[in-house]
Amino acid sequence: MYLHGTSRINDAGHLEIGGCDVTELKAEYGTPLYIMDEQLIRRRCREYMDAFAASGLGFQVAYASKAFSVMAMCRLADEEGLSLDVVSDGELYTALQAGFPAERIHFHGNNKTPFEIEMALDAGIGCFVVDNFVELELLQAIAASKHVNVNILLRVTPGVEAHAHHAYAATGQTDSKFGFDIGNGTAFEAVKQSSAKDNLTLLGVHSHIGSQIFETEGFEMAVERVADFARRVKEELNTEFRVVNLGGGFGIRYTEGDTPLQVSEYVSAITGAVKKYFAGIGTKLPEIWVEPGRSIVGDAGTTLYTVGTNKTIPGVRKYVAVDGGMGDNPRPALYESKYEALLANRANDPAVETVSIAGKCCESGDMLIWDVELPETKSGDLLAVACTGAYNYSMASNYNRIARPAVVFVQNGQSDLVVKRESHNDLIANDIIPARIAKQTVTK
Numbered sequence: 105m106y107l108h109g110t111s112r113i114n115d116a117g118h119l120e121i122g123g124c125d126v127t128e129l130k131a132e133y134g135t136p137l138y139i140m141d142e143q144l145i146r147r148r149c150r151e152y153m154d155a156f157a158a159s160g161l162g163f164q165v166a167y168a169s170k171a172f173s174v175m176a177m178c179r180l181a182d183e184e185g186l187s188l189d190v191v192s193d194g195e196l197y198t199a200l201q202a203g204f205p206a207e208r209i210h211f212h213g214n215n216k217t218p219f220e221i222e223m224a225l226d227a228g229i230g231c232f233v234v235d236n237f238v239e240l241e242l243l244q245a246i247a248a249s250k251h252v253n254v255n256i257l258l259r260v261t262p263g264v265e266a267h268a269h270h271a272y273a274a275t276g277q278t279d280s281k282f283g284f285d286i287g288n289g290t291a292f293e294a295v296k297q298s299s300a301k302d303n304l305t306l307l308g309v310h311s312h313i314g315s316q317i318f319e320t321e322g323f324e325m326a327v328e329r330v331a332d333f334a335r336r337v338k339e340e341l342n343t344e345f346r347v348v349n350l351g352g353g354f355g356i357r358y359t360e361g362d363t364p365l366q367v368s369e370y371v372s373a374i375t376g377a378v379k380k381y382f383a384g385i386g387t388k389l390p391e392i393w394v395e396p397g398r399s400i401v402g403d404a405g406t407t408l409y410t411v412g413t414n415k416t417i418p419g420v421r422k423y424v425a426v427d428g429g430m431g432d433n434p435r436p437a438l439y440e441s442k443y444e445a446l447l448a449n450r451a452n453d454p455a456v457e458t459v460s461i462a463g464k465c466c467e468s469g470d471m472l473i474w475d476v477e478l479p480e481t482k483s484g485d486l487l488a489v490a491c492t493g494a495y496n497y498s499m500a501s502n503y504n505r506i507a508r509p510a511v512v513f514v515q516n517g518q519s520d521l522v523v524k525r526e527s528h529n530d531l532i533a534n535d536i537i538p539a540r541i542a543k544q545t546v547t548k
């Protein structure tokens with residue numbers, strides 16, 4: 105397994121992250137456990153901030169909280185000077201409760217409810233990313249009823265087919281549920297309508313082409329299309345885009361075949377394309393906003409499991425089961441995502457067999473890794489799966505009524521619990537048994 109950030113194998117042959125031995129983390133917090141390397145998260149935040157600062161362009165780096173939304177993470181993003189992208193009332197609530205400044209929050213989503221819009225307006229968030237005509241009307245009406253003015257970006261689909269890790273993670277193509285299409289004229293119409301509306305201030309446009317993308321071409325092509333669009337809007341409507349948000353999507357290394365660029369390389373490709381394509385269109389260079397999620401938290405996360413049972417099918421395969429699975433990491437089942445693993449309590453033992461790591465849910469598809477080389481595992485061993493910081497905790501479920509794991513931040517030999525493990529009581533906290541079917545206590 106590739107060792108990300110502060111991960112290393114210590115003298116005892118144990119995996120250590122942020123100076124914390126995972127066998128001790130298991131003793132203190134149990135498993136499954138999401139372990140987040142705080143130093144690596146901060147490093148990623150700084151890589152973005154520094155690279156943009158070096159570009160000379162105005163910018164905001166908004167952490168896409170959908171990747172991992174918990175209050176402690178909102179605090180880190182705030183401390184590092186990032187803005188925040190939220191996509192629901194729940195993410196917004198989490199951010200506000202964490203004390204994240206509302207003016208640096210951007211609200212996304214293709215179906216914001218009136219409740220969510222009101223909540224965000226009352227909080228005074230910095231910007232709405234408007235996705236469609238229905239939302240444009242609704243937002244204006246609610247803003248007017250509250251006598252407030254709202255900054256907006258229009259989400260556009262630039263018609264770029266991104267090489268995302270799965271079709272479900274590509275969003276820049278015309279046939280997408282998100283945004284106004286540049287190619288068919290709806291984006292132009294949206295600019296026209298929003299410029300004419302009271303209570304709305306159009307800052308510019310937003311384009312997000314997809315996720316887990318390694319090449320820069322898709323982003324550069326998106327910038328070119330958006331710049332062409334900006335030119336037309338300037339010429340025909342005399343409207344200027346002060347802000348261009350290029351979304352997230354920057355890839356990370358999950359397994360050996362993955363070839364991500366450095367954060368600074370993605371940023372310089374984007375800012376270079378902005379300088380190139382926006383030059384000479386008759387407007388000032390826009391401020392550039394981005395929304396990285398995975399590339400901020402993905403490789404900082406490791407999930408620690410305890411090995412339980414195994415099953416060998418002679419000549420076919422050996423299954424090794426762990427105490428978590430698709431409940432805490434649905435990505436292999438959803439996208440066929442690949443991960444690397446390590447026997448975390450005997451990390452220096454030589455690999456002697458190829459096994460497949462199964463979860464404990466009642467689904468054949470509940471597999472975390474097919475075919476990984478490991479030392480011989482036995483019940484009670486610890487298995488670490490790397491690169492689980494993004495879209496694991498945030499996409500976790502209680503399928504099979506399995507409680508969601510705890511999350512700890514580790515740094516400088518210290519571990520801090522940031523999400524408690526769910527209890528049995530948490531699982532039934534919202535259940536109600538109607539009186540008519542409640543168990544009667546029969547007294548004789």
Ligand SMILES: Cc1ncc(COP(=O)(O)O)c(C=O)c1O
Nearest residue numbers: 168312315352353395396397398
């Ligand atoms: C609008 C938007 N912004 C930002 C992101 C974050 O993407 P990533 O985690 O790939 O950086 C996503 C998710 O793909 C998204 O849909």
Ligand SMILES: N[C@@H](CCCC[NH3+])C(=O)O
Nearest residue numbers: 170272273315435494495
């Ligand atoms: N959730 C996805 C990608 C989509 C991200 C949000 N648009 C993943 O786990 O890779």
